[in-house]
Amino acid sequence: MTSGTKSRMIEEMKLQSGQDPSCCYQCAKCSAACPVTAAMDLLPHQVIRYLQLGLEEELLESRTPWICASCFTCAARCPRDLDLARMMEGVRLAILRRREGNKFGPADLTPEQLAKLPQQALVSGFRKYNK
């Protein structure tokens, strides 16, 4: 647990995403709106709660940021005008930049996928999962 300590990652995230998690009052509209919560271990509003509490390690271990597809529905429904997609991006980037490096690359694709996938999927997928 890193609760209570000031997390460098979270401070950087506030700066680079322009989002302040402390504005969130936990109404959980984002979690109600998200179409992929079934595959998440932390619900979207819980991610913001963890950010509020400074639970950096727990966030970096979570599956949720990799399930988020940046569909922006959470931000569209937020009554506090917070953009959770940007905060999720912050958690992903923290992992990619500091910890594990690339998450997914061309070698992970089957020849069938490479033949069929639209170029847009390949470029966006690599952009989201690689640095």
Added chain:
Amino acid sequence: MRYRYFPGCTLKGQAKIMEETTMAAAEALGIELQELSDWQCCGAVFPLYEDELITLLSPVRTLAAAEGEPLVSLCAACHHVLKRAQELMQRSEDARSKVTDFLEVEYSGEGRVLHFLEVLRDDLGFKKLAEMVKKPLAGRKMAAYYGCLLLRPAKVMQFDDPENPTIMEDFLKALGAEVVKTPYRTECCGAYLSVTEEKVARDTVSKIIDSARSAGAEGLITACPLCHYNLENCAADNAGKPVEILYFSELLAEALGLTVRAGSAEEKTGEVPSQ
């Protein structure tokens, strides 16, 4: 009506049919789409972190290449990236000066950035379009699938009401089709999760397809090559009537009485675009 046109890579590859049908339709409608002479991939995703400036280089280069003229694209992802990059260039002096200095171009956020559907709605007008239809799609039960990128974030995209959009339904009506509304029309299809987390995409796509089928739709239209791929390839093995997945422009060309063969544009010009 003349526009600069940015195709994007997928329209020269997997989504060639969207470009070919649009080009044929645009010509019939008197809309000139002038392809940018030297373009590159839009980057496919808009950077959500302020320091990810390198991802902005390619869309800003494209925006500057339009020289202030209205810039049209067809792919929902390209349009999303270009529109958001433009908004950032207008809003952030810091990002603008760093990106334009690096690219050595002048650009400060000018020019209209349009999706082709907006050209049809706002510049041509759906009323005029309906008058130009030669073979109305009478009795065809079609549903619109918007997905995410054209609609959200609504403040920037300004495409339509993000919760209750009508542009694609109005487009279908203009073509004479019978419009079927489906509850999942603005929900995400799973995007690139079909590459890394296929099960998640199967769940989201199955909801979209099943809801369209139970609403009686025989087809879904989209403007996004990735949505098209997911809707075609990630639906659960469901029994029942198949739901045809089409680009909006395929129905447009059909209603205008045009026959477009896959690969015809390439045969015509004999050119492959520089990448």
